[in-house]
Amino acid sequence: MPVTGGGDANFEVGAEVEVSTRGALFPATIIGKGSRATIFTVEYKTLKARSTTGRNKRKALKEEVDMAVLRPSPPRERSSYAFEPGDEVDAFYNDGWREGVIAITSAGSSKFSVYLRDLKRQLDFECPELRLHREWVSGKWVPPLEETIVSASKEAKAIKQEELSEGSLVEVRIDEEGFRGSWYAAKVVKVAGQDKYLVQFKGLRIDGDKEFLKEKVDKQNIRPYPPEAIIVDGFDLNEKVDAFLNDGWWEGVICKILKGGRYKVYFKESDEELVFEHCDLRPHQDWINETWVMASQRLNKM
Structure with missing residues (x-):
């Protein structure tokens, strides 16, 4: 896993980085500089230090590392389930x-x-x-x-220019009690009439878990899968997000920023708060007039 941490990279205290160690890349934050220009102290987001008190709760691991094993945190990306063998x-x-x-x-x-x-x-x-x-x-x-x-x-532009057809990747809204505010990844099986589609869900299964659920949905409850490249280093308080839970994306709001890249999210429909890792959140977007609009952009237009 070759990683080059030098070059023109500018690693400052507070920067989000990844550290190449133990055969993997671990997310961390730079919390201090060492005695030499190439040495930094980092605090890992997922690795914990060994407990010296015997208590169950352990603190985040901190250690000094050389710039050669550092790199900036890569951009936040969400795949549209389009990975292929060999990728x-x-x-x-x-x-x-x-x-x-x-x-x-x-x-x-x-x-x-x-x-x-x-x-x-x-x-x-x-x-x-x-x-x-x-x-x-x-x-x-x-x-x-x-x-x-x-x-x-x-x-995104291609989706805007042509109608959904067989094989299109989509998200489907389930507007039922207990599911409101959630979107599920699916694939169009066929066009089932005017403004109706037969879809097969990618995460929801029928009773017995033998096969994935197929269902007819109206056009108003279906949208193209969001663009896969969304760059987000962190989320802000009161920011509208989607949280990945029970195989679907649920609309919520960041109500508390926790340590270690975790967030507490409030869900209006269920009136509850749950904690999520950064990797299980994405910026909220709305499909309006055949265009993806970020929540912040929508507020600016109102």
């Missing part, structure tokens, strides 16, 4: 991101089988546990970020 990815396993390759994708399944190179093992992962693999080389991301952003933009 280079990072999989989140045992508190860190490990380099691997997509080995198998199953039609109708929300899981991907990934071969982890350092562990020499093949394991299954959900989409939120995967990201495109990139290297930080001489102060730049390889492959470059611009390609992903442009690709996502083109994808």
